[in-house]
Amino acid sequence: MHPALQGLLTILIGVGGCVGYFYFSNQLIDKVLFPPRGPNAGRNINRANMVRPWLFLLPALLALGLYLAYPVLETLRLSLTERIPGGGSKWVGLDNYRQMVNEPKFWEAMRNNMMWLLVVPALSTAFGLLAAQLTDRISWGNIAKSLIFMPMAISFVGAAVIWKLIYDTRPVDQEQIGVLNAIYLALGGDQPMTWLTIPFWNNFFLMAVLVWIQTGFAMVILSAALRGIPEETIEAAIVDGANPFQIFFKIKVPQIAGTIVVVWTTITIVVLKVFDIVFAMTNGQWQTQVLANYMFDKLFRANDWGVGSAAAMVIMLLVTPILVWNVWNARKEMR
Amino acid sequence: MADLKLRNVGKSYGEVEVLKDINLDISTGELIVFVGPSGCGKSTLLRMVAGLERISAGELEIDGMVVNDVPPSQRGIAMVFQSYALYPHMTVRDNMAFALKIAKMPKDEIDAAIARAARILQLEDYLDRLPKALSGGQRQRVAIGRSIVRDPKVYLFDEPLSNLDAALRVATRIEIAQLKESMPQSTMIYVTHDQVEAMTLASRIVVLANKGIAQVGTPLELYERPENEFVAQFIGSPAMNLLDGRIVETGAQTTIELATGNKAVSDIATDAAQIGRPVRVGVRPEDMHRDAGTPVFTGQVNFTELLGEVTQLYFDPQDGAQPVIAKLPGIVHGLRGQTVTLSADPSKVHLFADGQSLRA
Numbered sequence: 001m002h003p004a005l006q007g008l009l010t011i012l013i014g015v016g017g018c019v020g021y022f023y024f025s026n027q028l029i030d031k032v033l034f035p036p037r038g039p040n041a042g043r044n045i046n047r048a049n050m051v052r053p054w055l056f057l058l059p060a061l062l063a064l065g066l067y068l069a070y071p072v073l074e075t076l077r078l079s080l081t082e083r084i085p086g087g088g089s090k091w092v093g094l095d096n097y098r099q100m101v102n103e104p105k106f107w108e109a110m111r112n113n114m115m116w117l118l119v120v121p122a123l124s125t126a127f128g129l130l131a132a133q134l135t136d137r138i139s140w141g142n143i144a145k146s147l148i149f150m151p152m153a154i155s156f157v158g159a160a161v162i163w164k165l166i167y168d169t170r171p172v173d174q175e176q177i178g179v180l181n182a183i184y185l186a187l188g189g190d191q192p193m194t195w196l197t198i199p200f201w202n203n204f205f206l207m208a209v210l211v212w213i214q215t216g217f218a219m220v221i222l223s224a225a226l227r228g229i230p231e232e233t234i235e236a237a238i239v240d241g242a243n244p245f246q247i248f249f250k251i252k253v254p255q256i257a258g259t260i261v262v263v264w265t266t267i268t269i270v271v272l273k274v275f276d277i278v279f280a281m282t283n284g285q286w287q288t289q290v291l292a293n294y295m296f297d298k299l300f301r302a303n304d305w306g307v308g309s310a311a312a313m314v315i316m317l318l319v320t321p322i323l324v325w326n327v328w329n330a331r332k333e334m335r
Numbered sequence: 336m337a338d339l340k341l342r343n344v345g346k347s348y349g350e351v352e353v354l355k356d357i358n359l360d361i362s363t364g365e366l367i368v369f370v371g372p373s374g375c376g377k378s379t380l381l382r383m384v385a386g387l388e389r390i391s392a393g394e395l396e397i398d399g400m401v402v403n404d405v406p407p408s409q410r411g412i413a414m415v416f417q418s419y420a421l422y423p424h425m426t427v428r429d430n431m432a433f434a435l436k437i438a439k440m441p442k443d444e445i446d447a448a449i450a451r452a453a454r455i456l457q458l459e460d461y462l463d464r465l466p467k468a469l470s471g472g473q474r475q476r477v478a479i480g481r482s483i484v485r486d487p488k489v490y491l492f493d494e495p496l497s498n499l500d501a502a503l504r505v506a507t508r509i510e511i512a513q514l515k516e517s518m519p520q521s522t523m524i525y526v527t528h529d530q531v532e533a534m535t536l537a538s539r540i541v542v543l544a545n546k547g548i549a550q551v552g553t554p555l556e557l558y559e560r561p562e563n564e565f566v567a568q569f570i571g572s573p574a575m576n577l578l579d580g581r582i583v584e585t586g587a588q589t590t591i592e593l594a595t596g597n598k599a600v601s602d603i604a605t606d607a608a609q610i611g612r613p614v615r616v617g618v619r620p621e622d623m624h625r626d627a628g629t630p631v632f633t634g635q636v637n638f639t640e641l642l643g644e645v646t647q648l649y650f651d652p653q654d655g656a657q658p659v660i661a662k663l664p665g666i667v668h669g670l671r672g673q674t675v676t677l678s679a680d681p682s683k684v685h686l687f688a689d690g691q692s693l694r695a
Binding site for chain 2: 238241246255
């Protein structure tokens with residue numbers, strides 16, 4: 001069959017299946033299980049209405065259970081077992097975790113992740129807020145916003161490739177195609193640097209990629225929040241004599257504090273899971289390892305599913321509290 | 336504390352002119368109310384005084400100084416906004432202190448100013464609350480308090496009562512009137528579309544219409560001696576009746592033959608040259624009586640409204656015009672469908688030619 005037809009068929013079956021599920025399951029309740037007639041009509045209507053929400057929730061619950069809850073539990077199980085060469089596995093308790101915390105590479109990943117955690121959300125939110133405020137009232141603001149938002153549409157790997165070219169290094173006698181080296185040499189640097197191999201600082205060169213991507217996200221959300229501030233409070237501040245900086249920091253920012261926290265924590269979660277950029281640019285070499293890449297290394301390169309799963313559990317433990325806080329804040333914002 | 340002068344002030348947004356040639360002198364201690372229909376530019380004019388809108392033409396003087404290019408905070412004004420515009424993240428105390436902190440006033444003076452304003456406005460128990468924990472009336476008082484602490488030369492109110500419910504509006508209106516009495520030296524400009532607010536609060540009312548000022552005067556001047564048909568119909572509820580007619584007799588009193596066949600008499604003096612001039616006779620519903628006075632209108636009652644304190648009679652509209660309305664005191668039964676003749680005292684009969692009053 002032609003692939004396009006196949007695609008069309010998939011869509012039809014998928015959408016038709018959904019519509020069919022909701023239609024027939026509701027029919028089942030209303031016509032067969034709890035018909036609203038006969039001596040128990042009132043009771044049946046109440047029961048049907050109690051069951052109905054679960055009908056709508058069921059597909060999502062099943063999908064989440066299959067693709068979220070089961071993998072978490074299975075990962076937890078795997079992190080407590082060890083693979084036996086030739087097949088099978090055995091229970092080893094916390095051995096995998098013990099092995100992991102004794103590896104310097106794990107602690108390097110932890111340290112780097114913490115640095116990412118401090119730098120990327122802060123810079124992305126700050127740049128996003130700045131861009132949102134500066135583009136608010138100018139005629140070409142929307143064009144500027146589109147340009148700043150555009151990196152959001154690029155995959156992390158694509159972004160990594162772009163930035164790898166920026167940091168590119170050619171031998172001394174050749175022309176430099178890396179923008180950073182070109183600038184460095186033009187400003188009087190004596191020889192091209194291999195930026196991504198300079199320990200410690202190379203972490204920040206990687207972070208720049210994620211900041212570049214996430215600034216657009218922060219800007220869009222914060223720009224909407226800034227527009228939502230009642231104009232009269234700003235006019236009142238003008239009458240009260242506040243200068244533009246005071247208006248921004250004392251009137252506008254506090255009023256969108258909740259949104260700033262949501263943006264910050266959302267980016268924090270992205271940062272904790274960061275993998276693609278490091279994988280594509282340095283693969284954790286030169287002391288740039290991060291947790292997700294460490295997990296990938298263990299799981300798929302070393303084939304050590306035990307330690308890999310243990311690393312995955314650590315990431316989950318770090319993400320969960322921030323996720324809960326984020327959802328809590330977002331719900332508070334909506335109220 | 337401050338005199339305000341507007342000299343040929345105008346406002347345009349690009350090609351669109353919304354206000355032109357506004358001339359107005361406001362002296363210290365006055366409470367000036369801007370009224371007018373929606374879109375007449377009354378809020379725009381207030382915002383121009385505040386400095387939130389640029390003045391496109393003319394000059395604005397406060398205390399003898401042209402302030403067209405002076406930023407709002409240095410004009411010595413304070414403004415109360417329609418939506419109160421309280422800073423939602425600050426307590427009542429911080430809301431009131433904000434302007435003073437910006438002005439780097441010493442802390443003890445700030446505290447004293449807030450304590451004074453809180454006492455005047457009975458906000459002492461709410462100083463540490465956030466605006467969202469206050470009722471509408473309390474928020475309104477905080478907004479006023481935020482103005483009071485700055486001790487401004489001119490207070491500006493932009494429809495401050497329109498977000499309150501009816502009962503609270505009456506109570507707050509009286510509070511504002513009392514506040515004004517307690518600060519006799521303060522100058523206030525108050526924008527509203529509610530003529531009851533205008534009539535009760537104003538020392539002078541400025542009626543704005545058609546990009547300009549229709550009339551300036553005390554509330555009773557506007558009511559008793561409207562200079563034009565617009566003011567005549569805008570002030571008073573229900574609006575003044577206007578009947579077409581022609582002048583037939585002149586002298587110390589003028590007699591007009593109405594299109595309805597009645598003859599109306601007004602105490603406005605006219606000369607013989609005016610005979611035959613088409614005019615419109617204006618009589619307020621409450622000035623029409625069912626007695627043996629000078630008759631002014633005869634018609635069949637189409638509909639009645641018994642409001643208890645008054646009975647309103649609606650007459651058949653004359654050739655497509657608005658229905659004539661009369662307001663009789665007390666409860667009057669059984670007039671629907673009847674033909675009724677109403678009289679009016681000649682001193683209460685207004686004459687308009689080309690929209691302008693003939694009263695000198």
